[in-house]
Amino acid sequence: MRYDVVIIGGGLSGLTCGIRLQEAGKNCAIISTGQSALHFSSGAFDFLNKLPDGTRVMHPLDAIKRLGGNHPYRKIGEEKIREYVADVQDWFGKSGIVLHGDVEKNHYCLSPIGIIKSAWLSFDDFEPLETADAFPYKRVAVANFAGFIDFYPRFIADALAEKGVECRIEILNIPAVEKLRTNPTEMRSANIARVFDSEAQLENVLTLINDLSEEVDAVILPAVLGLSSVYPLEYIRKYSEKPVFFISPVPPSVPGIRVQKRLQERFVELGGTFFLGDTVEKAFFDGDTVIGITTNNHSDIQFYAEQYVLASGSFFSKGIISRSNEIYEPVLNADVEYDSQRDNWFCKNVFDVQPYMSYGVKTDTGFHPLRDGVPVRNMFAIGSVLSGYNPLEEGCGSGVAILTALHVANTILISD
């Protein structure tokens, strides 16, 4: 099978790259083992919340120059990044993804346990807060669906109480949601979301919210509305008597799944081919050039392309894999940045900075992965498969995924 570009991995970075290339008239295939890390999204794209030394960042673009030279942002360069982010909100808008916030400045939102934390661009579900020190409402009802254990109203109420907010915890009893409790293990966000695809059920929940909101200034709900469209969110916002705030429960993340679906749909609408449930096994080389790849489902029928993009994610997605004494990249056996001493991979205290989080594939400054120190000429690596940054500590996972994807798409288009 022949394409202009074959992308390995269909998460945020692979899809961003694929959509940009399809828009410019390229014919792309994305091959993806399974669903991506977007299913665990907190509900926002983070660009840079902290520097590696722990300093908080409010103006992320200005902070790029303070990152180490190996950081993906430094490889792209501040100037280029400013260019790419200028229209990034409109660009995601074309896929039907509304992003709140200002690309120049981080904002605040509520974490799953009610702590106010910083974010760059929040999904439609989450309304940005102006400051970290105060919540804009004095009396709040934190409501949860009866039996839904992936949401923690008590933590949220306690955290908000510290900011001087008076909180009440409320339980919403909705028979159609109750039915899910027949099977407690399936009382999960995505299944609750499906119940509210029906207009009648939305009306039910709206009535309950309005009933309990009489004596409060705002209502907090778990973000479990709108698996495939934002209609349920818009409906509640439009008809509720008091403002409704959403907070992410434990994954799977309904807003994240919606973003994944939207991007996938956009890619296919633009003529791209998405192969889900298939794994790229090997890349074949002629010197420093990839000549083809094989996959599990297609075996002897290989994929050929002018350019290849490795967007296979980190440990979670098996883009890189650890064995007892080595960490490797399975598709092309690219060079991986990691400490040769296993003891140094992680810290015993889980809350410390974990070195393994910044392990990943080594590339040159043009994002060509290295094999035995030699860059692969017609392949690029993007997103969380890359080394040189710690997405968890720095809060920059999505930013790196999006920016490296846009940059590589741009590089491919310019090279024509």
Next chain:
Amino acid sequence: MNLQQYNISENNFEQCIKCTVCTVYCPVIPVNPKYPGPKQAGPDGERFRLKDPDYFDVSLKYCLNCKRCEVACPSGVRIGDIIQMARIKYSHSRPKLRDRLLANTDFVGQLSTKVAPVVNFSLGLTPVKSVMDAVLGIDHRRTFPEYASQTFEHWFNQREIKKKQSAFKRHVSYFHGCYVNYNYPQLGKDLVKLMNAVGFGVHLLEKERCCGVALISNGLIEQARKQGAQNMAAIRKSVLDEKRPVIATSSTCVFTIRDEYPHLLGLDNSDIRQFTELATRFLYRLIERNEVKLVFKEDYKQKIVYHTPCHMEKLGWSVYSTSLLKMIPGVDFRMLPSQCCGIAGTYGFKSENYETSQGIGQSLFDDIGQSEADFVATDCETCKWQIEMSTFVPVMNPISILAEALDEEATMEANKEFCK
């Protein structure tokens, strides 16, 4: 004592990282709250079942074996296989008469073809359907696939057709499956026409048995294994001795032979697996290698939407069928979003599953209803029944569409160079 022996399964449930992604994509959960879902029924439950088989939960029978959970899982856990293996190993319930009847597609087919007009007539009668529902638990709202009066094998074995096949230079064997044999021989005839046009002689296997998919899902494992072994012997003879690759027109038959035989029945097919595939994939490969050419009629004009059967999604092969369809100049093509139609073989025929089955497929039926398509293309016969019953839009196998759109003369001419 070996501590590990109670924690390691033949399947790879240990790979599960508990991410819950699979539960988002199981088509049964939203319509049947009694089903525990892939994570619980699969890797989580397996951990318990290994300690004590009493943890086996009968609600595992609600699993459609559609494998959509496996397609979504980022860790490659064979969730569907774990669930089916658990049913095979731990279920004590003996298959009912109804399940035996539905499962034995070739036996029932043989009987029915002989008396096809009577069977078709009576299967369509309301009183007969009510009795079947009450006595057997086969839902009365189902329309039944019709039985043909002459089987495909019978047609093929007529002297002039069979004899013609040896005149070709290149050869394949055709695994037609029960559906083509008993219900819809036309698809088999279309395949023969298409393959002959591109210069391949078509042969039947020495002895073909039902692939066994329905036996597996209805718990008749020993019988499935026996038939599987017979099929493998026949395929081996064709592939290894006669050097004839085996092609099929049903995604489910191919999937069962390639993946369920080794995973669920313990039949090692590694020597023949890669030579057993769908006809559309076989043709695609040869077209890509420039060893086959298809020439189509100028005046063929149809609006077609393609539905991806679950096992096709798992195989990842819809690209072959759809690429071939897109080669027909007059086709206005659209891919339907990939989702389960709800029938899942014999599952949807059972009264207790009827509502679930139709509920799962509803959004697909709505989409097809609004599509204004002339017909739906799909590679699975049970999807065809389900969609035709639920939408009234006709459904065709891609091979039949290709055969209909084919300019037979021009194609034969174009393939002459490969047949020297």
